[in-house]
Amino acid sequence: AEHALLTEWEELEKEYLNLEEDHKLYQTKIDEMKKSQDVCSKGISHQKYRIKQILESVKKAEASSKNAEDLAKLKEIQKKATNRKNQFREMEDILPHKNGVYLSIILGEVNVSLLSKQDKFTYKQEYEKFKLVCTVITLVWAICLLTFLAGYRWFDAAFDFLLVWYYCTLTIREHILKVNGSRIKGWWVLHHFVSTVCAGIILIWPESDSFRKFRDQFMYFSIYLALIQIMQFYYQTGALYRLRALGERHSMDISVEGFQSWMWRGLTYLLPFLFGAYLFQLYNAYVLYQLSHDPKCEEWQVYVLAIIFLVLFAGNTLTLLGVVKKKLSK
């Protein structure tokens, strides 16, 4: 038996030598890849720099020239430059991106680039699933808190903690999405920051008269929001799959009528509920504002939360109107 084992080991050793070769080759491939990466990155920034210079000269020439033919030529250059910029965007898809301030603070300088379309798609899909799971948990929890868990401040606190954690995590993931080229509007990300602060303030709101008066309303609001978020999940994943099937998200053009009509149908369902949620936020702000005028109310949380809900209402409404307007104009 010992002998058999020894020969077996020696065989394995031979395979190991091969593996060592593969490993060395792998290191070489990494180095080559990085070098090639550098060449591309530098090339793109050089081109961008030059294009910027040319466009500036074009602007100047346009101002001074009045010849129609010349102006046409200048317009042509501008059009080509815009085109070129879109091409760079495509090229940058497989180049690593620098983390912004937020990710640098939270994660440090670790590279979170997803270097293929497939990886990006999977990551986005997972992000939507993560939101869905957390939403369902908050939904069930909020219902429990309104029924048989009512009156235990401890469970309320745990719920608020969950919200703080959830919104915090969302902002991290959304920044990763942004680094990887998602066009998610800045406000939705900021909105999750503000929501984190909002949940944090509710968390430290001492159990007082004002707290008890607002608490149930906040639970109803959370339930309503959770239900909407489930609808959003179906819309967003639907859009994700369809756009993937269409090939490219950002080079989407108007001729893709199937997608457009699907999208508008989805939005028609969604928009009334979304505006309903924003009105609910306005109503929250109003109720809190009234509460804060109660002479018995001493908690600063009430007043600050009123302002936060007002900000959420205003930011959401304006952004959503902007999105709809832009979609209509396409």
Added chain:
Amino acid sequence: AEHALLTEWEELEKEYLNLEEDHKLYQTKIDEMKKSQDVCSKGISHQKYRIKQILESVKKAEASSKNAEDLAKLKEIQKKATNRKNQFREMEDILPHKNGVYLSIILGEVNVSLLSKQDKFTYKQEYEKFKLVCTVITLVWAICLLTFLAGYRWFDAAFDFLLVWYYCTLTIREHILKVNGSRIKGWWVLHHFVSTVCAGIILIWPESDSFRKFRDQFMYFSIYLALIQIMQFYYQTGALYRLRALGERHSMDISVEGFQSWMWRGLTYLLPFLFGAYLFQLYNAYVLYQLSHDPKCEEWQVYVLAIIFLVLFAGNTLTLLGVVKKKLSK
């Protein structure tokens, strides 16, 4: 001027064609690198699997054989296998690693591997700097809270928020370090989880008699901890630089006497203060336990915090004793 611009644009266009070639080459290099990566990963898992099988057979053979020479051969195989495993560890340094549960939940399936020694070193260095900056902020803040900001619950809450955020962020970064092969003990990471919970509970502790009685003590404790953490920073970055100069962290061997003596000198300074901090935690637990027996005290936070501080004391002390014992036996 229009003409000059047009020729300039055409020149740029030519360069762009080169860039397109470079970009294609880059995509090829990525693909090759990934393929080579796959080969290595599979090779290593195959070897590991075979070695495990062989070691099992060796165990069986050892039990049945009594021949001294055979036994020596079997021991030889075992020694070689251990060696081989260390070699795999080295090889895996430049292979991507799967995120654990925690990172998968927070970040999702994004790859946070650092694929070179240099990147790992930079990341660790940055992690230490991040801790230092946050520590100095808490130090200054805690001193303010003890002097001219005393009595504003709002500033206290913001301080506790900062601690929650800081410890949360630490655990994320430490998990990234672990994914990249750091040997940081599980307890220190867990310790930061527990600290997050601890700060969270202090955050929601209503302003009551018990809160006011413990508040100053907690501030003194925070200051003491911050001072120690600054000492730790000097020790850890010192160790980091020295080990880097020595070449390899994990293949460190006893002959490197210079490092060993430096380390022991550092530890001799550090250890008394660390044990002092743990005794402080024990004292916190004791004071809180006493407070919780006060008939006027109704807050559940007091009792729970007493337990948490006791857990921190016990875990820290045991882990530190374990670390010292292991270092002594080397």
